[in-house]
Structures are given as structure tokens and as C-alpha cells.
Amino acid sequence: MKRSKSSQVIAAILVNAVYEMRNYPVVLVTTILSPLSFLVVIAFVSRGSLIGQAIEGGLIMSMFTSGMALQGDLSHLKNDFKLQDMLVGSPASPQIYVLGMAISEIIYTLPAIAILAVLTRIYIHPDILQTLALIGALSLVFLTSIVIGFMFSTLSSDVVQSFAFSRLLSTLFTTITPVYYPITYIPLPYRYLAYLSPTTYAAEIVQNATGYLSIPRSAVEIDWAVLVGLTIVLFILTAKKARWKEV
Amino acid sequence: MTKHYGATKALESVSFSVPTSGIFALIGRNGAGKTTLVRILATELQPTSGSAWINGIDVINEEKKLRERIAIVPQEARAIAWMTPSQTISSYLLWRGFRLGEAKRRATESLARLGLEKYASKLNRTLSGGTKRKVLAATVLASESDIIFLDEPTTGLDPISRREFWEILRELGRDRFIFLTTHYLEEAEQLADNIGILKDGHLLASGSLASLRERIRYQYSIKLPPKVSPPSGVQGEITTGKNGESQIMTNEDEAFTISRELSENGLRFSISPVSLEDIFFQLVGEVAVDEQ
Ligand SMILES: Nc1ncnc2c1ncn2[C@@H]1O[C@H](COP(=O)(O)OP(=O)(O)OP(=O)(O)O)[C@@H](O)[C@H]1O
Ligand SMILES: [Mg+2]
Numbered sequence: 001m002k003r004s005k006s007s008q009v010i011a012a013i014l015v016n017a018v019y020e021m022r023n024y025p026v027v028l029v030t031t032i033l034s035p036l037s038f039l040v041v042i043a044f045v046s047r048g049s050l051i052g053q054a055i056e057g058g059l060i061m062s063m064f065t066s067g068m069a070l071q072g073d074l075s076h077l078k079n080d081f082k083l084q085d086m087l088v089g090s091p092a093s094p095q096i097y098v099l100g101m102a103i104s105e106i107i108y109t110l111p112a113i114a115i116l117a118v119l120t121r122i123y124i125h126p127d128i129l130q131t132l133a134l135i136g137a138l139s140l141v142f143l144t145s146i147v148i149g150f151m152f153s154t155l156s157s158d159v160v161q162s163f164a165f166s167r168l169l170s171t172l173f174t175t176i177t178p179v180y181y182p183i184t185y186i187p188l189p190y191r192y193l194a195y196l197s198p199t200t201y202a203a204e205i206v207q208n209a210t211g212y213l214s215i216p217r218s219a220v221e222i223d224w225a226v227l228v229g230l231t232i233v234l235f236i237l238t239a240k241k242a243r244w245k246e247v
Numbered sequence: 248m249t250k251h252y253g254a255t256k257a258l259e260s261v262s263f264s265v266p267t268s269g270i271f272a273l274i275g276r277n278g279a280g281k282t283t284l285v286r287i288l289a290t291e292l293q294p295t296s297g298s299a300w301i302n303g304i305d306v307i308n309e310e311k312k313l314r315e316r317i318a319i320v321p322q323e324a325r326a327i328a329w330m331t332p333s334q335t336i337s338s339y340l341l342w343r344g345f346r347l348g349e350a351k352r353r354a355t356e357s358l359a360r361l362g363l364e365k366y367a368s369k370l371n372r373t374l375s376g377g378t379k380r381k382v383l384a385a386t387v388l389a390s391e392s393d394i395i396f397l398d399e400p401t402t403g404l405d406p407i408s409r410r411e412f413w414e415i416l417r418e419l420g421r422d423r424f425i426f427l428t429t430h431y432l433e434e435a436e437q438l439a440d441n442i443g444i445l446k447d448g449h450l451l452a453s454g455s456l457a458s459l460r461e462r463i464r465y466q467y468s469i470k471l472p473p474k475v476s477p478p479s480g481v482q483g484e485i486t487t488g489k490n491g492e493s494q495i496m497t498n499e500d501e502a503f504t505i506s507r508e509l510s511e512n513g514l515r516f517s518i519s520p521v522s523l524e525d526i527f528f529q530l531v532g533e534v535a536v537d538e539q
Binding site for chain 1: 286289290291292293310314315317318319320321323324325326327329330334338339341342343344345346347350370386387390391392396
């Protein structure tokens with residue numbers, strides 16, 4: 001039998017986005033609200049001076065949260081419904097499963113992204129090069145978080161634990177870290193800690209590209225290298241460590 | 248095949264071969280290792296050691312090739328709460344690579360076959376427990392797979408639904424291989440072409456009902472109504488129930504001698520080959536007594 005790859009991707013989108021949204025529309029509200037609420041707080045507290053950074057922070061957070069949401073959804077489907085077990089014993093490959101599920105998470109994020117994109121045009125008005133830098137860095141954040149999300153979901157055996165875990169990761173990597181504000185606001189010795197988070201590099205790249213931060217060219221190159229390298233390393237790690245079949 | 252979870256020996260050198268047509272039923276007490284065996288054969292779980300082939304396909308080294316052919320409903324699978332039965336089936340078929348139109352057509356057909364049309368567009372979370380189980384069975388039965396694993400498919404089904412389900416499986420068993428586990432001995436007896444009995448990770452026996460009968464001491468069971476006492480000098484085992492009815496379990500030769508004697512004396516009795524239940528208790532129960 002000839003198997004359609006697009007069908008396999010659509011399956012995940014239907015199950016995890018379309019059908020779920022129809023039943024629990026409130027989930028959609030949450031995914032829009034959380035990046036925007038930080039944006040609003042930062043914009044007010046800084047009396048508007050940090051609105052550009054805050055919008056970029058919102059974008060990074062949306063991207064990173066998709067991966068964490070993926071982790072929660074995959075764990076839920078795996079542990080509560082045994083969907084992964086049903087699919088392991090079928091022709092569906094883990095790659096096509098994760099691809100479909102990742103796209104379904106983007107669909108959830110679309111409304112937030114759309115609002116943030118409009119805000120970006122209004123407050124940041126980036127040129128072509130700046131836009132490319134934004135898209136590049138955001139895509140890498142998305143990939144990184146998807147890969148982390150998939151790996152943890154295959155290792156988790158308990159939904160409560162995995163939901164708690166994804167909240168923890170989201171907080172660590174998108175709220176505390178200098179995503180919504182410039183890294184220069186952090187007192188020096190602690191600044192180095194921020195570099196433990198992949199989102200810090202992405203934030204530096206976009207803030208620098210759009211003129212909210214000025215760091216030497218070499219530093220920007222390092223940021224890109226770290227972000228790309230990390231994504232590759234995580235991909236390899238996940239390919240090796242993620243458990244599709246149980247041992 | 249051997250599978251250890253730390254110190255737990257879930258499967259211990261299990262070795263058997265069965266024809267991959269019709270229905271194979273695996274029985275055994277809780278924790279015997281049924282699910283473990285099913286999961287290994289369905290390429291979901293890596294065994295500690297051992298090997299297995301299904302229709303010449305290596306379960307461990309050719310899992311991709313095998314996955315093209317198999318489908319499974321795990322013991323603890325649940326229909327996804329926020330979907331309807333029809334969406335459940337068609338999305339599974341999409342994951343198997345069917346086109347949307349074909350997936351929907353097969354979903355409708357499969358729901359009808361299990362008498363679930365009227366639930367087709369209700370949400371799974373509003374269905375009864377047994378209906379949810381049926382939806383999952385309908386899901387894999389809708390696929391093109393010719394090797395189907397069902398881990399306790401009829402648990403939670405009412406007696407009538409169970410029988411209807413047997414009919415469907417029997418029909419499907421004509422051109423596919425169905426590997427199921429069950430705690431209902433009558434089900435294995437009525438439905439399966441071959442039966443395997445697991446105990447504490449060991450396969451005690453496997454084969455047709457007739458061949459399982461050969462494996463035990465007594466092949467026949469003679470039932471006597473109350474007040475009719477068994478002839479003296481019986482070699483087999485006599486048990487007397489609360490209602491006064493007694494049962495003689497014995498081998499073929501003695502069974503015929505006894506029945507001749509009973510009928511010559513004009514006494515009423517019934518004689519039948521031992522049921523799977525008798526075999527199960529003799530094989531699994533006896534060992535359990537020995538161990539104590
Ligand atoms: N993931 C696991 N980790 C540790 N031990 C396990 C695991 N899964 C199963 N076991 C153990 O392996 C043994 C066999 O379990 P299995 O689930 O195969 O039994 P079963 O025959 O399917 O039982 P049941 O009829 O209750 O479904 C049991 O002792 C069980 O506790
Ligand atoms: Mg089991």
C-alpha cells in the first residue's frame with residue numbers, strides 16, 4: 001500500500017489542534033494571553049521605553065512555549081490514551097508523528113503570532129534584513145523547544161509530572177531570562193547565568209538586529225553559532241535518546 | 248523470549264510457534280506476562296533477550312517492515328476524550344497513511360460493522376466504558392493490517408456485545424491473524440484456533456484445544472445428578488458440588504468404561520471433553536498448589 005505522508009501530518013493536526021480547539025476553545029485564549037500579558041506589563045512598567053524588546057520577547061516566548069506545549073500534549077496522549085503505543089505498532093514513524101504534532105502547536109500559536117506580527121510592524125518596523133534575522137532566530141528557538149519537548153515526552157510516564165515540568169522550563173527559559181528585557185539590565189556576575197538559556201542568545205540576536213542592543217559583530221556571530229549548534233546537538237541527542245519503542 | 252524488569256521476570260524463555268491465520272488467544276492470571284509478550288511482538292517493547300518472527304519477519308531486527316503489517320489496541324488504550332468515534336478511526340487511518348476520503352469511508356464501514364453507527368458523532372467522553380472499548384477495536388479493524396493484536400478486547404463488554412464481537416472476530420480471522428489476550432476462558436475456547444497459557448512468565452502450553460487436552464491428566468468430564476453416586480473404584484478425580492451434583496474427571500478409557508456402566512444401570516449422566524476452564528485449573532491451579 002502506498003502511504004500518504006501528508007495524511008500522516010494531517011492526522012496530528014486534526015487530533016491535536018482542530019478537534020481539540022473545537023472542544024476546548026479556552027486553550028486558545030491562554031496561548032494568546034500569556035505572551036501578551038508579559039508584553040503589557042513590561043511596556044507599562046518601562047513607560048513604553050521597552051515596548052520593542054517586549055514584543056520581541058513575546059515572539060520568543062510564543063515559539064518556546066510551543067515546544068513545551070508539545071511536551072505536555074504528547075505526554076498526555078501517550079500516558080492517558082496510549083496513543084503512542086498504538087502508533088508504534090503501526091506504519092507511522094516517530095519523525096512524521098512529531099512533525100505533525102509540531103505543526104499542530106504552531107497552529108495554536110498562530111493567533112498570538114499574528115497579533116505580535118502586527119505590533120512588530122507598528123512599533124519596530126523592521127527592514128528585510130532585520131525581518132530575516134527575526135525569523136531565523138525565532139525558527140531556531142521553535143526547533144530547539146520542539147526537540148526538547150519531544151525528548152521529555154517520550155521519557156515521561158506521568159502527565160502531572162510532565163505538565164509541571166513544562167511550566168518549570170517555560171518559566172526558566174522565557175520569563176526569568178532576558179527575553180522581555182535587555183540582558184544589560186542584569187547585574188554582571190548573574191549575567192553569565194543567563195547564557196545557560198538558549199533563549200538568551202535568540203533575544204540578543206533579535207534585540208541587536210533591531211537596534212535595542214548593541215554588541216560587537218563577533219558576539220552576534222557567537223550567538224548564532226551557539227543557537228544553531230545547540231539545535232543540532234539537541235537533534236542528535238533526541239534521535240539517540242528519545243524513546244519511541246520502550247526498553 | 249525473555250523479558251526482565253529489574254528483578255521482575257515478566258517473561259522467562261517463552262518459546263512457541265502458532266499458525267498466523269485465524270485467532271490465537273493468550274490466557275493467564277494477572278501479571279502472567281500476557282501484555283509484555285503482546286507488546287514485544289507488536290514492536291513496542293524491547294525484550295531482554297530472545298527473538299521472534301511473524302510470517303518470516305524478524306520482530307526485533309525488521310521492526311519497520313513488520314509495522315507495515317500490524318495494528319494493536321493496547322490493554323490501557325482509551326479513545327481520546329475530545330474526539331468522536333468517527334474522528335478516532337479516521338485519524339488513526341490517516342496516521343497509517345490512508346487518504347482522507349478512504350479513511351472516512353472505512354471509519355463509517357467499521358462503525359457499522361460493530362453496531363456503533365448511532366454513536367458515530369458523539370464525543371468519546373460521553374460514551375459508556377464498553378462502547379469506548381468497541382470504538383478502539385473498530386479503529387484497528389478498519390485498517391488494512393493483517394496481523395492484529397488485541398490486549399483484552401472484550402473486558403467491559405456486556406455478554407451480548409461480547410458474543411457479537413466474537414462473530415466479528417471470527418469473520419475477520421478468516422483472512423487475518425488476530426492475537427488476543429483474555430480472562431474469559433469461554434471466549435478463548437469458543438473463538439480461538441490456538442490457545443497459549445502463560446503462568447509467571449512461563450508458557451505452560453500452547454496449541455489447539457484438543458492438543459491442550461492431551462497435555463493434562465484427565466481429558467473427560469462426567470457429570471452425575473444428585474443422588475447418583477459414582478461407581479466404585481474410579482481412578483480419576485471425583486468432586487461433589489454444593490447441589491449434590493458430582494463430577495468425575497478421568498482419561499478417555501475410563502470415561503467410556505464408566506459411561507457404559509452407568510448406562511447399563513439406566514442412570515442419567517452427561518459426558519463431555521474437559522473444558523478450557525478445567526484445563527486452565529489443572530495446569531495453572533495445580534502448579535499453584537504445588538508451590539505452596
Ligand atoms: N513497565 C514495567 N515495569 C516493571 N514491571 C513491569 C512493567 N510492566 C509489567 N511489569 C511486570 O511484569 C509482569 C507481567 O506483567 P504483564 O502486564 O505482562 O501481565 P499481564 O499478564 O498482562 O497481566 P494482566 O492480566 O493483569 O493484564 C508483572 O509482574 C508486572 O508487574
Ligand atoms: Mg495485561
